Amino acid sequence: MRLTRAGEYGIRCVLHLARHGKGALVSRKEIAVRTDVPPHFLAKIAQQLSRAGIIEILQGANGGYRLLTDPSGITLLAVIEAIIGEISLNDCVGRPESCQNSTLCTVHRVWNKANQQLRATLQETNFATLASEEACCLTPFPETGDHKRPNGKK
Amino acid sequence: MRLTRAGEYGIRCVLHLARHGKGALVSRKEIAVRTDVPPHFLAKIAQQLSRAGIIEILQGANGGYRLLTDPSGITLLAVIEAIIGEISLNDCVGRPESCQNSTLCTVHRVWNKANQQLRATLQETNFATLASEEACCLTPFPETGDHKRPNGKK
DNA sequence: TCTATATAAGACTAAATATATCTTATATAT
DNA sequence: ATATATAAGATATATTTAGTCTTATATAGA
Numbered sequence A, B: 001m002r003l004t005r006a007g008e009y010g011i012r013c014v015l016h017l018a019r020h021g022k023g024a025l026v027s028r029k030e031i032a033v034r035t036d037v038p039p040h041f042l043a044k045i046a047q048q049l050s051r052a053g054i055i056e057i058l059q060g061a062n063g064g065y066r067l068l069t070d071p072s073g074i075t076l077l078a079v080i081e082a083i084i085g086e087i088s089l090n091d092c093v094g095r096p097e098s099c100q101n102s103t104l105c106t107v108h109r110v111w112n113k114a115n116q117q118l119r120a121t122l123q124e125t126n127f128a129t130l131a132s133e134e135a136c137c138l139t140p141f142p143e144t145g146d147h148k149r150p151n152g153k154k
Numbered sequence C: 001t002c003t004a005t006a007t008a009a010g011a012c013t014a015a016a017t018a019t020a021t022c023t024t025a026t027a028t029a030t
Numbered sequence D: 001a002t003a004t005a006t007a008a009g010a011t012a013t014a015t016t017t018a019g020t021c022t023t024a025t026a027t028a029g030a
Helices: A007-022 A029-037 A039-051 A077-083 A106-124 A127-132 B007-022 B028-037 B038-052 B078-083 B107-126 B125-134
Strands: A055-058 A064-067 B055-058 B062-065
Touching: A007 A029, A007 A039, A007 A064, A007 A127, A029 A039, A029 A064, A029 B038, A039 A064, A039 A077, A039 A106, A039 B007, A055 B107, A064 B078, A106 B125, A127 B038, A127 B107, B007 B028, B007 B038, B007 B055, B007 B107, B007 B125, B028 B038, B028 B062, B038 B055, B038 B062, B038 B078, B062 B125, B078 B107, B078 B125
Parallel strands: none
Antiparallel strands: A055 A064, B055 B062
């Protein structure tokens, strides 16, 4: 498991849409600017959210994105997994062939427990709650628009 | 957070040592073969475990590694964080300057909660327990010794 | 129907990270 | 002294992630 930039951006996107409520159409450009996500990158993320049934994409002039369901029915888990796939903390790298019986492996049991807990926690949170509170990952106003990679670590 | 190969290898290494008990000296070569970890890579990992005070490294002829403390006092969390640093699910990428007040941000609160849970779960597990049970990540007998990257996904 | 505007989709580039190896140096038992 | 074992850092390679660019498609409105 790793919350990639794409996953983070997906959360921002849905959070922004959630503040407009279910069905409200918001242009990709507005979302991109307000959430500080590169427009083309946002397009990809939106496609994944669309395939997951979370948003609807409207093409053409005056197009944009909108939530298909009420924010209260959209969990943090659903959004994240729409982007990065099902969360799994333990990749069981190196020796997958011998890991079929992972119920026998004590190490994997721990990882699996942790994994379940993590997914449960993320599932408890919905975007109605998130949108009603403060978030530091949405800009109140347009930004400079530069998207050089920060070289922050980890 | 991501359990890298190095982290996985670190667990295997300590698990193998734990089966020999505190203070028992095991050569790097033996560990490398039995845990299927490239010897030079193991050396690096061992250095991190050593700096973390988990193992002691003995140089010279008949050298090797050994646990400094009883396996029951070594947690899964300690080993993992010795290798990959403190676990953090949320990198808060993109906008670290505005994330100082993460207590205000509802999204971060969720991540932080999940993060605490995860670390707690990994801390509950010690290597005496792990070593007493079956594990699928240790080979009973020496392997071929080839270390091509598996191209398994995710 | 034409034009402007908006997104779709995939190729492509660049950067960061992870993984593994190689070389030279150092320590220790015999 | 010598053989054996690990230390430490440089280097190479692969993979993944992040972001951009180009061409195609869809829609509203003149």
